[in-house]
Amino acid sequence: MSKIYVLDTNVLLQDPHSIFSFEDNEVVIPAVVLEEVDSKKRYMDEIGRNARHVSKLIDRLRETGRLHERIPLENGGVLRIELNHRSFHQLQEIFVEKTNDNRILAVAKNLSLEEQTKENGRAVILVSKDTLVRVKADALGLQAEDFLSDRVVEVDHIYTGELTLYLNTDLLNRFYEKGELSLSELANHPFYPNQFIVMKDALGTSSSAIGIVDHIGKKVKKLVFNHDHIWGIRPRNAQQSMAFELLLRDDIPLVTLIGKAGTGKTLLALAAGLLQTEDLGKFKKLLVARPIVPVGKDLGYLPGEKQEKLRPWMQPIFDNLEYLFNTKKPGELDAILAGMGSIEVEALTYIRGRSIPEQYIIIDEAQNLTKHEVKTILTRVGDRSKIVLMGDPEQIDHPYLDEYNNGLTYVLEKFKDQKIAGHIKLVKGERSGLAQLAADIL
CATH class of the missing domain: 3.40.50.1010 (5'-nuclease)
Incomplete structure (x- = not known):
């Protein structure tokens, strides 16, 4: 009926x-x-x-x-x-x-x-x-x-970007020697391109390894980069090492990072972007943008020119840049950025109609974007550019979005089987013990 x-x-x-x-x-x-x-x-x-x-x-x-x-x-x-x-x-x-x-x-x-x-x-x-x-x-x-047809995933199974497998010692030793294994040897399980595989010893020893699935989904290979020191930042856990791998790979132009507050999303992306823009010269410019969505009551109109108006909204980005540049004095960061000229901090309000080639693009707080907005952003990406979308799907300030239908979740689920995209969920907070405890219990 x-x-x-x-x-x-x-x-x-x-x-x-x-x-x-x-x-x-x-x-x-x-x-x-x-x-x-x-x-x-x-x-x-x-x-x-x-x-x-x-x-x-x-x-x-x-x-x-x-x-x-x-x-x-x-x-x-x-x-x-x-x-x-x-x-x-x-x-x-x-x-x-x-x-x-x-x-x-x-x-x-x-x-x-x-x-x-x-x-x-x-x-x-x-x-x-x-x-x-x-x-x-x-x-x-x-x-x-509730209207659920707009959800990318029906239940709490958002793609994490990694899979843990327990292998026998012979397979682990062969991975150490050859640097790769055929996925058919590991498990009868669907794998995605650029998915990380955490391999542990089935006997319970401390032996383990991290690999990444190749573009065609046939083999798992060792990570390409040694993430010892990137602009003073060292990965503190396995997921941060995986994030650096995605952020530094030339063959992965689309990266999505999700994680709670304090897991290091913005800091890792900025460090990788500065390395490839300033040190290696792979990109002409580092563009950092975020949607203007207030938390709590809006402050209303702000005085000053465009950059002065944007400063309160972009302050989280400047906080991370101050840490990376190790600035101590007021105004020191502004002088550095003005002298470099290759770092642009912008609001997403102004991205429509642009074409952005040869740039390292970081979109922060992407969980507050709708499907249409995130499509608008991705279609702005020009030739030889790399874009990083990051945020926490559990912290949404948009009135019509939730954890399962926001733009960030939409992109990571739609692109998880594409060879040009990579994703990882950061799970461990590294900002401070207090920040991690607050994220867990509040």
Whole structure:
């Protein structure tokens, strides 16, 4: 039996094509949702873009029939704009105020009561990414679901970039001697290009080795680089060594790093970028950018020229640069950067329309990017450039994103089987004992 899905505004603003995600069921969009979408279409951000996209999409569907009737969709379902269920009779004793959320709930509740009077009444399900709307729906006896079709992974199985295998001593010794092993000898397990393999002795001895899968996914080979000393930074754990391997390889132009606060993502990427830009001359410029998303209440407009306005947002980058350059005095870092001229710290606001060739590009806090934004960034990358996307999917400040549908997770999952990409999850905090404890228990 088909179902009726009532969509909340945030579903459409998160994914304009969500109306096609419900197979052969009926999709109902309350009129108040159209009003909310209309109020957002003037925004100059991702929400505004999606609002405009939804408006145009529904307008095209209007050409096939009347919106308040059932319009057939290409996936076998139907779409209807609901105009006649704004009565608050069923909700007025529970939710007094006629907010937009409550009006959407009223539509779903009235439709549900209608279906209950029919002999073969259909189930009515409210779909919302707003947790409290789903809680309210449950209190009213309505079925409510989160919209999950925009998630790259359905469960907590985000690709980590490494795999631990327990091997017999002969295989380990052969890896030490030859520097490679055939993957068919290791395990009947799917491997990805540039995936790290941690090989341990099955007998429990301390013997172990780290290898990386080759581009064609046939062999595991020794790491190319000896990461002893890179701009004063030495890897403190296995995952940091793996990160340096990806950051320094010329044949891996796309690198994604995820990890909690204090695991060293930004510091490692900057050190590798400075080495290849300043010392080795592989790139003309080191470009560091991050999205402008405030944590907590926004400060509002900031005084000064563009660089002065950007300084508070980019301060985490400058903190790491001060550590790498070992600066002691106020203003010393600015003088160094001005003298070098090859390091550019920028906001992602200005990246659209650019072409960025022969540059080492670092995008910090990429978990706050949407799928569309991260696509925009990657399509800016020019010839002989390398781009590093990094962040913590558990620390998201964007209202419509979560751990499973943000741009960073999207890229690492979509590119994990591509030979030009590499990924590693940093797990151990190295900032301080306090920072690691806070990341674990808070």
